[in-house]
Amino acid sequence: xxxxxxxxxxxxxxxxxxxxxxxxxxxxxxxxxxxxxxxxxxxxxxxxxxxxxxxxxxxxxxxxxxxxxxxxxxxxxxxxxxxxxxxxxxxxxxxxxxxxxxxxxxxxxxxxxxxxxxxxxxxxxxxxxxxxxxxxxxxxxxxxxxxxxxxxxxxxxxxxxxxxxx
Numbered sequence: 068x069x070x071x072x073x074x075x076x077x078x079x080x081x082x083x084x085x086x087x088x089x090x091x092x093x094x095x096x097x098x099x100x101x102x103x104x105x106x107x108x109x110x111x112x113x114x115x116x117x118x119x120x121x122x123x124x125x126x127x128x129x130x131x132x133x134x135x136x137x138x139x140x141x142x143x144x145x146x147x148x149x150x151x152x153x154x155x156x157x158x159x160x161x162x163x164x165x166x167x168x169x170x171x172x173x174x175x176x177x178x179x180x181x182x183x184x185x186x187x188x189x190x191x192x193x194x195x196x197x198x199x200x201x202x203x204x205x206x207x208x209x210x211x212x213x214x215x216x217x218x219x220x221x222x223x224x225x226x227x228x229x230x231x232x233x
Contacts, residue, residue, distance in 0.1 A: 118151060120142060128177070137175040139179065197228040198226045202221065
């Protein structure tokens with residue numbers, strides 16, 4: 068329907084100033100919609116740090132190694148799914164009822180968890196940081212730069228790898 072209206076307006080734009088104005092409005096609306104859609108797509112990419120974390124883990128760890136990954140609740144809610152479990156011999160654990168003091172946590176070679184400095188300090192003796200994963204945290208404004216709007220990204224998730232000396 069929109070295409071029909073656009074063609075009709077382009078074909079009849081020379082008839083009056085109303086058709087010219089209408090044609091301009093239709094073109095402006097289509098361009099504005101395209102720009103808004105592209106911007107929304109770019110921003111939504113940063114809403115799923117769990118998926119990015121799984122991708123980073125698969126790129127940084129040798130696929131032939133024996134890996135057991137614990138995925139916490141925040142990670143599971145932000146993009147981790149069964150479709151991202153590429154290696155059938157790796158163990159992916161999404162248990163929700165374990166804490167850092169449980170013996171079961173010490174069996175995992177890798178942990179993907181929500182970034183929290185207090186929680187991270189509890190793992191420092193047994194794990195090292197493999198990667199920080201950023202996520203969308205809002206928009207920022209700097210009127211002295213171009214463009215004046217920018218994305219605020221914060222570390223949302225962290226990937227830990229068990230230290231070899233433990």
